[in-house]
Amino acid sequence: MTATTEDAATAAPDHDRTALHAPVVDWFDAHARDLPWRRPEAGAWGVMVSEFMLQQTPVSRVLPVYEQWLERWPRPADLAAEPSGEAVRAWGRLGYPRRALRLHGAAAAITERHGGDVPKGHAQLLALPGVGEYTAAAVASFAYGQRHAVLDTNVRRVFARAVNGRQYPPNATTAAERKLARALVPADDATAARWAAATMELGALVCTARTPDCGRCPIADRCAWQQAGAPEYEGPPRRTQTYAGTDRQVRGRLLAVLRESHTPVPQAVLDRVWHEPVQRARALDGLVADGLVEPLAGGEYRLPQSRG
């Protein structure tokens, strides 16, 4: 890395590195949403479930599914005892149903390897299916109050603006962003965990992607992007994902039929969801390959029955 962002982060005097902490954390104390996974009774499992569901999915859509999920499966072992297809069914229309399969797999691993308790170690968390860098740090921080750099899309955007003076962060997370995030983590565990939640919340509620509400931002007076006159993003266009006509749409339709049915579904029924046979077959094969669908003898299909 040649450049300036890293050096700026590491070379900054201590009062600069910590200057954002108090206003952001104080703002969080006053304006944080009362979300169920932030309550003490949620526990580490509640935090983990919420993190899986929130991967690429808005809070408003997660809320009802989260409540039902925790009521039905209050501990990892409860989920692990059920067929994986039940997790896929309960996932409903949250999207990216492979997350349901991975959460079921994580519950099984927690039950087998960790005595039924969500592990505390970042490395142990990272080893669970569906847990990447962000989710491991988030669970360790939110559930266990540990000191980690928690870098999600909200935090990346906040830092891009407040520190780097850009409207948006790069398309892919860079080493410079990770280094900056690490340099900005407060020294003590409790404040670090608070900072992680606060920077995410700021990005979600105020420093939003489309129309940031800078008038309500606790650090607007020291925001590099504001000070630079809020210049427009310049960089490679952020790829806009098409959906209509893709395999994703076909997979979604196929799985919707299977979720609704509690008996095996004949091929002929699945054939009605999409007119083009080659794409239809490819989508179904993909679902089977992903473990989201189980083929039966006689051309019938159902949600998977495996218990991990």
Next chain:
DNA sequence: GATGCGTGGAG
């Protein structure tokens, strides 16, 4: 590092 992976709300 680039892709594929769902779904629906907001502007």
Next chain:
DNA sequence: TCTCCAAGCAT
């Protein structure tokens, strides 16, 4: 209508 985007992960 159409585009953007919403607490990423695995390959």
